[in-house]
Amino acid sequence: MPIVQLDQIRKQYGSKVAVEGLSLNIERGSMFGLLGPNGSGKTSTIRMMIGMTVPDSGGVSLFGQPFSRKQLARVGFLPEERGLYKKMKVLDQLVFLGRLHGLDAATAKSRSVAWCERLQIADTLQKKTEELSKGMQQKIQFIAALLHDPDLIIMDEPFSGLDPVNAQLLMDVLIDQRTQGKAILFSTHRMDQVERFCDSIALLSRGKLLLSGSMREIKSQYPRNRVEMIFTGNESFLDHPSVETYRLYEDGAELKLHEGKESRCVLRHALEHGTNIVRFEVMEPTLEEIFIEHVKASFGDADNGGAVDA
Amino acid sequence: MPTTGVRSMHNVLLIARREYFERVRTKGFLLATVLIPLVMGTLIFGSMLLMVTSKTQSHVAIVTTNNSLGTEMKQQLEGGQQAQMKVDLLAPSDAVRSQLEAQLHAKDSTLAGYLWVTPGETPEARPNVAYSARSAGDIATANALQDALRAVLMRERLTAHGLTTGDIDQLTAPVKIDTSASGDSGAAFLAAYMLFFLMYMVIMLYGMNTARSIIDEKTSRIFEVLLATIQPEQLLAGKILGVGAVGLTQISVWMLAAFAFAGSGLAPGMMSHGHPLISLAQIGFFILYFLFGFLIYSSIAAALGAMTNSEQELQQLNMFLVIPLVFCMVMIFPIMRAPDSTLARVASLIPFCSPLLMNFRISLTHVPAWEIWLSIGLMTATIAAILSFSARVYRVGILMYGKKPSLPEIVRWMRYS
Incomplete structure (x- = not known):
């Protein structure tokens, strides 16, 4: 039973189609990346998932049942544009948001304290939000989304503006949540952030689904024909017939092989020519590359006007 | 769906509670509560004192x-x-x-x-x-x-x-008419007038606060988190109740202070011939109509807040709040002259005017019970209608934030949400 099931949903604002015939499933215990450039319909899709808007057609099911507002108590949401009451104390704020999600005051309070300790911001509990740094506010918002122990966690650009240490801290929390069987939805245009963690992705462009599936499946559809090398000594192996193009750097080179050619041959060839190899890595296509390729292709195909972020 | 009802009431109260406590705890509230009656009192009694003592x-x-x-x-x-x-x-x-x-x-x-x-x-x-x-x-x-x-x-x-x-002393002595049987009409009028202004002031003050509070949430973008669990109707209703409760708290403090003041004998002018200027029933009606007035004007303000994205835009629209109040002010004079005329009866039944004018009429004349009930019914329906309208505008407005909606757009918003 998927946690989220979107079935051919469509949403139109005036003359602008925000989402067109989108279907996707998010499973228990998985991280799902909803990817796409700005204005591709990610936020509209999320809003339909949490009942902020109703799709014009198509169905939204949460936890195996057609959407109803009752289910929202099991959903945690971190919106892209952060918002907290500036003048309110952190603890009061968290308790308020927790209670809106159906917690009683005492539970909300004890969980808030526990979470703030875990995210190393326990000293902010009695401070007003406006006194805190942006990163701290983001952590508080993050806590607010998790306070009621939701089964579905929706995070819109969760790490934007965070330093690497704190981003890692939050990522660890989310990985932990996945281990507990929660479903996590990331919405982002920063591919590199989700690449390592997402189990599946959906790639949106102009409100349409370009590509979806498990990360492994998608990547396996693309050839592993790029090699990154760090070496010293003889460079003549670069003229091996398997190498299509290469780019030479100070300490190494990036190679692109002809399709179907084994990287092993190049490695052997290099060793035989006395090249001193420090590193030899066959690169997977990055999500970013796949993304750019697809988005470019989709814009090329459908040249019917409308800017990317319209 | 009883559980849904309980749940939505729970949400409305949570929003209201937060709004109330966050406002009441501010220094501004404390200052306004203490300073406004102090300034008003000083002005009123100062001028009375001047009048009494300024013999030529x-x-x-x-x-x-x-x-x-x-x-x-x-x-x-x-x-x-x-x-x-x-x-x-x-x-x-x-x-x-x-x-x-x-x-x-x-x-x-x-x-x-x-x-x-x-x-x-x-x-x-x-x-x-x-x-x-x-x-x-x-x-x-x-x-x-x-x-x-x-x-x-x-x-x-x-x-x-x-x-x-x-003989001459007797002839020239001023005549006293005993009005204790029907109440002092002059005093009643004065009281009604005072209540009218009190209401006007509080409605203007707190109605705008409701709108501001909604706009604040839009600028700080909290609504996204809130709307992920609650519905706009609940949010708006909670705001109106919360800000309203703040207004009521403030006005109760003022009223209590006024009564304490009157009771202490410092203001014998407030009582005439031992009759309190304001009767208990009048206080009851005042509270009732104040509540309704507050709810109506707050819901208009909520609609304005829902339509706008900044304080400046709100300023341009606040005439919608002022115009009905000004209309009430204009109507007060014909009603004063003939509180039972058709004009007075119709005007006091208009939901936007009932809180001020019906209350005013009640203090001047005997208003049939059915008119009072009718006004209450009309006001309730109006509040519900405005609230559901604002909720729709709010929902659609925030989804397409960034630009100010034109009137045809608002009409179109009514169709989808």
Whole structure:
């Protein structure tokens, strides 16, 4: 039973189609990346998932049942544009948001304290939000989304503006949540952030689904024909017939092989020519590359006007 | 769906509770609660005090050949209830006139003016009187002189017709009408007027707060988190209740202070003949209509807040809040004259006016119960309608934030959400 099931949903604002015939499933215990450039319909899709808007057609099911507002108590949401009451104390704020999600005051309070300790911001509990740094506010918002122990966690650009240490801290929390069987939805245009963690992705462009599936499946559809090398000594192996193009750097080179050619041959060839190899890595296509390729292709195909972020 | 109902009520109350406590705890609230009545009280009682104590104390001269008239006027003006003047009695002559003129223009003289009384041609005829004053604006002194002169002349003539002093005192004593059976209409009117202004002020003050609070949430973008669990209707209803409760708290503090003040006997003018100016029923109706008035105007404000994205935009639209209130102000005069006229009855049934005008009518006349119930029904329906309208505008408005909606757009929003 998927946690989220979107079935051919469509949403139109005036003359602008925000989402067109989108279907996707998010499973228990998985991280799902909803990817796409700005204005591709990610936020509209999320809003339909949490009942902020109703799709014009198509169905939204949460936890195996057609959407109803009752289910929202099991959903945690971190919106892209952060918002907290500036003048309110952190603890009061968290308790308020927790209670809106159906917690009683005492539970909300004890969980808030526990979470703030875990995210190393326990000293902010009695401070007003406006006194805190942006990163701290983001952590508080993050806590607010998790306070009621939701089964579905929706995070819109969760790490934007965070330093690497704190981003890692939050990522660890989310990985932990996945281990507990929660479903996590990331919405982002920063591919590199989700690449390592997402189990599946959906790639949106102009409100349409370009590509979806498990990360492994998608990547396996693309050839592993790029090699990154760090070496010293003889460079003549670069003229091996398997190498299509290469780019030479100070300490190494990036190679692109002809399709179907084994990287092993190049490695052997290099060793035989006395090249001193420090590193030899066959690169997977990055999500970013796949993304750019697809988005470019989709814009090329459908040249019917409308800017990317319209 | 009883559980859904309970749940949504729970959310409304949570929003209201937060709104209430966050507002009541601010220094601004405390300051306004204490300072506004203090300033108002000082102004009202200060001016009352001034009125009571400001007996005319000017220095005047009376020039007359009629000694008895002069002496009586001097008595009245120097020891009277309204005046404690200093009066010089002089016999007319050209020298006196030029001397008085000189004094009138001298800077170091205290003379405010002089009264020149020339006897009439026959003994029955009234004397001719001329008054020259230092300042034409010194109306109080002129009035005091006029009153005194009239009283003295009357007395003189009555005495001439053979009436005794006792008879004259009895004749000229002010008449008192006992209105305790029907209540003091003047006082009731005053009370109604005061309540009217109190209501007007609080509605303007707190209605705008509701709108501001909604806009605040839009700018700080909290609504995204909130709307992920609750519905716009609940959010708006919670805001209206929360901000309303703050208004009620403030006004209760003011009322209690006013009662304590009145009770302490410091303000005997507030009570007339032992009847409180404001009856218990009036207080009840005031609270009832205040609540409804607040809810109606807050929901209009909520709609304005839902439509706009900034304080500036709100300012442009706040005429929607002011116009009905101004209409009420205009209507107050015809209603005052004829509280039972068709015009008054229709106007007081318009939901936007009921809170002020119906309450006003109730304090002036006997309003049939069905009219009161009808007004309550109409107001309730109006609040519900505005609330659901605002919720739709709010929902669609935030989804397409960034630009101010035009009227046709708002109409179109009604169709999808």
